[in-house]
Amino acid sequence: MFETISMIGLGYIGLPTATLFASRRKTVIGVDVNPHAVDTINQGKIHIVEPELDILVHAAVSEKYLRATLTPEPADAFLIAVPTPFLDGYKPDLSYIEASAKAIAPVLIKGNLVILESTSPVGTTEQLAQWLAEARPDLTFPQQAGEQADVQVAYCPERVLPGRVVHELVSNDRVIGGMTQKATEMATELYRIFVEGALVPTNARTAEMCKLTENSFRDVNIAFANELSLICDRLNINVWELISLANRHPRVNILQPGAGVGGHCIAVDPWFIVDKTPEEARIIRMAREINDHKPEWVVGKVKAAILDVVKNGTAKHIEDVKVTCLGLAFKPDIDDLRESPAMEIAKKICEIGCSVSVVEPNVSTLPASLKGSNALYEDIQEGLQHADVIVVLVKHKEFIAEKNKINMHGKVIDAVGLLE
Ligand code: SAJ
Numbered sequence: 001m002f003e004t005i006s007m008i009g010l011g012y013i014g015l016p017t018a019t020l021f022a023s024r025r026k027t028v029i030g031v032d033v034n035p036h037a038v039d040t041i042n043q044g045k046i047h048i049v050e051p052e053l054d055i056l057v058h059a060a061v062s063e064k065y066l067r068a069t070l071t072p073e074p075a076d077a078f079l080i081a082v083p084t085p086f087l088d089g090y091k092p093d094l095s096y097i098e099a100s101a102k103a104i105a106p107v108l109i110k111g112n113l114v115i116l117e118s119t120s121p122v123g124t125t126e127q128l129a130q131w132l133a134e135a136r137p138d139l140t141f142p143q144q145a146g147e148q149a150d151v152q153v154a155y156c157p158e159r160v161l162p163g164r165v166v167h168e169l170v171s172n173d174r175v176i177g178g179m180t181q182k183a184t185e186m187a188t189e190l191y192r193i194f195v196e197g198a199l200v201p202t203n204a205r206t207a208e209m210c211k212l213t214e215n216s217f218r219d220v221n222i223a224f225a226n227e228l229s230l231i232c233d234r235l236n237i238n239v240w241e242l243i244s245l246a247n248r249h250p251r252v253n254i255l256q257p258g259a260g261v262g263g264h265c266i267a268v269d270p271w272f273i274v275d276k277t278p279e280e281a282r283i284i285r286m287a288r289e290i291n292d293h294k295p296e297w298v299v300g301k302v303k304a305a306i307l308d309v310v311k312n313g314t315a316k317h318i319e320d321v322k323v324t325c326l327g328l329a330f331k332p333d334i335d336d337l338r339e340s341p342a343m344e345i346a347k348k349i350c351e352i353g354c355s356v357s358v359v360e361p362n363v364s365t366l367p368a369s370l371k372g373s374n375a376l377y378e379d380i381q382e383g384l385q386h387a388d389v390i391v392v393l394v395k396h397k398e399f400i401a402e403k404n405k406i407n408m409h410g411k412v413i414d415a416v417g418l419l420e
Contacts, residue, residue, distance in 0.1 A: 177207025
């Protein structure tokens with residue numbers, strides 16, 4: 001039934017998904033608005049960093065199962081995996097989904113299946129079907145013709161972890177939320193092509209909420225850990241020891257406090273729930289606020305440590321104090337600096353006017369957003385040398401290896417429990 005599959009959006013989710021269909025000998029047409037991505041993929045290379053993906057893309061392109069293009073072409077199924085960021089005031093921005101709907105509408109034919117994969121506020125799949133119907137009054141869609149619709153529409157979110165995308169796309173269970181029973185059945189058949197995990201049927205709205213719920217659950221739990229870290233600091237208790245003790249209870253499993261919550265998912269998705277139900281989503285909103293406040297709290301600790309150094313006479317002026325930031329990525333052992341609380345903290349430390357050294361073993365130079373600041377890119381040994389204050393922002397394996405050395409230096413503000 002599905003021989004030609006079109007993937008709209010060839011990013012962190014779209015490209016691996018397209019490639020997995022291609023690896024099962026389906027003809028895949030990948031569509032992206034970025035000419036650089038399209039060219040790179042057509043050369044059998046990748047424009048993103050993800051283990052195993054380069055080999056798969058190379059094979060899929062050279063065997064002619066995968067091809068990238070800027071404009072959609074007819075296919076049996078269309079999957080949309082485009083960004084859904086938020087605008088000012090945490091309002092969801094659905095413009096990429098709308099643009100995708102308008103781009104594929106002209107090539108839709110009777111019997112097609114359209115699947116939305118992008119993380120979206122509840123009701124977006126219905127909105128997508130509406131955009132498609134407006135563009136193609138000659139075809140019927142689920143909101144008009146239900147099971148008999150010419151084009152069926154479903155919501156099927158991914159739940160993969162960056163760094164493990166290829167493996168998790170195949171093995172994770174997947175929620176399949178059709179706007180109709182027919183859409184759910186068609187989407188199940190489609191994903192069965194490469195998914196080995198369970199394909200669990202539901203409706204589109206529940207599937208949309210399920211994705212948001214998973215990431216909000218994690219955000220609320222991290223907020224609990226971050227709040228504990230503030231409470232323990234005030235009460236002079238070691239939060240890492242406290243959590244490890246409490247976690248010995250058979251029904252307690254507290255997550256780890258950190259420098260804040262970064263990435264493009266957990267720090268964004270809960271706002272989609274808050275936006276729809278602001279009065280009810282109280283704990284979800286507060287968790288976001290607690291996690292967003294954590295970088296500022298860490299900066300406050302650094303400021304206090306700098307003043308201590310000046311007061312103790314180790315340095316005469318603030319500009320003579322060397323602060324070393326260990327880690328800039330949004331989580332351990334990756335090179336992704338976007339939406340990173342560690343990065344936000346490093347920038348704010350630069351504004352204090354002290355001398356700043358940044359150590360990030362996963363990148364090779366000072367990141368563009370720190371260029372023009374007083375930050376200096378150093379390796380771990382240089383960074384530790386003459387450091388008056390060390391701020392541990394990410395638990396990279398390179399830092400764990402130097403734990404003892406870090407502990408011996410100056411004043412350490414350990415936001416991630418590296419020294420524990
Ligand atoms: N973090 C903590 N403490 C913890 C765990 C994480 O502070 O105990 C921080 C990390 O340092 C990082 C942030 O949270 O800054 C998010 O990292 P993460 O590893 O929890 O998650 P992501 O954003 O890489 O991926 C999440 C995953 N969702 C869940 O675990 C519920 C992934 O499965 C989703 O597919 C992904 O979001 C997504 O695309 O939505």
